[in-house]
Amino acid sequence: MNEAKPVEVPSGPRDAIRDVAVRLFGKQGFSGTSMRDIANAVGVLPGSLYAHIASKEALLVDIVSDGIHRFIAAVEPMVGATGSPIERLRAMIVAHVEVVADNPERSLVVFHQWRFLGPDNLPLAIERRREYERCFISVIEQGMATGQFRADLNRRIAVLSILGALNWTPEWLSPDGQLKPHEVGELMAGTLLGGVLA
Amino acid sequence: MNEAKPVEVPSGPRDAIRDVAVRLFGKQGFSGTSMRDIANAVGVLPGSLYAHIASKEALLVDIVSDGIHRFIAAVEPMVGATGSPIERLRAMIVAHVEVVADNPERSLVVFHQWRFLGPDNLPLAIERRREYERCFISVIEQGMATGQFRADLNRRIAVLSILGALNWTPEWLSPDGQLKPHEVGELMAGTLLGGVLA
DNA sequence: GCCCCTAAAACAAACGTTCGTTATGATAAC
DNA sequence: GTTATCATAACGAACGTTTGTTTTAGGGGC
Structure with a gap:
């Protein structure tokens, strides 16, 4: 039953x-x-x-493609959702951290081992990564368009900084830490959105 | 001559x-x-x-230990330097980016391949990495102590976010890009210190 | 009796590494 | 100015091991 x-x-x-x-x-x-x-x-x-x-590479293909899909599935719905760009970017950061926390080792594979995909599977994996990055680019551009984000921002650098901080999380994030993944996500969103200055 | x-x-x-x-x-x-x-x-x-x-591993030891040293040498002097924590953290971020730009591939090895060091060399490499992280932790704590940095900051999360963004730079930074490394560093410092919000 | 899964053994290829030898210049002696 | 000496650096072949994968045969559940 x-x-x-x-x-x-x-x-x-x-x-x-x-x-x-x-x-x-x-x-x-x-x-x-x-x-x-x-x-x-x-x-x-x-x-x-x-x-x-089927093979060692088929194993990697499975892991990486399923892994990327989890990130996209968690974040993409928020790109066109209702709410301010601030709220949506914050939610995307939290969602990303939660996916990482669900299995940091899988995230490490997704972010680092995709290079070892063969010529048949590599282009598709790269395109999926780009698709994920575009989610963040899109929301940040929305925020700059509405004036909620600083106008003197270099959007490319801003996106790469935020994504860099996020992509590095599987390196240190522990699902068993004293901070719950959702809390870590909120704290990172606070730091990345508001900066460190008083 | x-x-x-x-x-x-x-x-x-x-x-x-x-x-x-x-x-x-x-x-x-x-x-x-x-x-x-x-x-x-x-x-x-x-x-x-x-x-x-001497061996394949000796090659890795050389590359990694020399690589870490370059980052420490560029950043450590600023920890106890004069100037506000804001100015010093900004300078450290710029210095980090410039070291990455000097040779992104070497930086990739430093940040990712140290895992493959043998038991003799791994602990020392890990300690060097910690030493580097402590440089940033120290300055951020100084900034929070003087009240120049937000008091509601989780310093661990803040440090890991900034270091994550920095450690990811070798993944995309090109020394031949239209932005000079120094400019990229300044832009990243602006984003990370001030956040993206208007 | 069939079918899924496993053990066991083997495969060719590639791995890091060692070896004795050889080609190449430069230096010093005569 | 030739000759002997020496260090440098590469060759070419082989070492024992490990690589990803295949093949063959046997055992348990339906």
Whole structure:
């Protein structure tokens, strides 16, 4: 009775492999992780992995594309939502931090390991990243258009600064910290929107 | 007459190897770069590299420790310098960006590839990174103590946001861009210190 | 009896590294 | 001005290991 569609916990061996790969790719990088590393962590012989996955790169493609999608899905709806650009940018920052907190290692893979995608999958991943960046660019330009954001801002530099701060969060953010992810997001939004000056 | 100590351009083969390794480690990561890749780029057979370097890891140790040192040397003097915390933090941000612009690929190695240092060299590298972070923490605390920085700031989050934005710069900063590195630094300082709100 | 999954073993290729030798100039002795 | 000496730096081949992946065979659930 308590199942039917349980919220998608690592049901099969396929998901177990994926979760292990996320952890190892995040910690040691794609090139620094061998299929034997993954097999050991899963508790299986290396060759047995190939009953569930097509290749090492297919594993990376899965992780990265699903990972980017989570960020886009969390942030994109707010681009055209109601409310002031300030409120929406703030909400986007919080949403981003929450996605990172949901699984920092996966975020590390998304932000750093996409370089190792092959020629077939790399262009699409790059385009998805651009799509994500455009969400922030769009809202910041809205804010500058309405005069709520400073007019002397270099919008490119502003976007890259905010995205840089956000993209770095998986490096230090712990889901088990004393601050809840939502609180961390609010604090970052306060710092990035208002600056540090009194 | 026009020599004596020419400014230290990649004199020997040793430096040529180092420069190539910086570029490849930055682009493909440490694990993703083989000694054969380096040898090919230098124009030499793989074994010949070992007449000049001790090992692949020794190459990484050189690059990372020298790289961190450049950041510390550029920023640390400003921690105890004269001037307001605002002016000093601004100068530190500009200095950081200028070090990145001097060689973005080296900065990528410093910020991402230190994980692959062995047990002998990793603790020291981590301590150096902490030392660098403490420079920023110190100045921000000075700014909050004098009341020039907002009192409702979470200093940990503020520092991590600023450092995150800075550490991400090698990902997009080009030394040949239309904005000079110094200008990019000033713009980032403006964004990070003052926020985006009007 | 079929089907999914695994173990076990093997594959070719690429890995970091070592080795003895050789080509190249410069320096010093005669 | 030739010759011997020496350091530099690269070669070419091989080392043992690890890489991603394939193949073959066997065991348990329906």
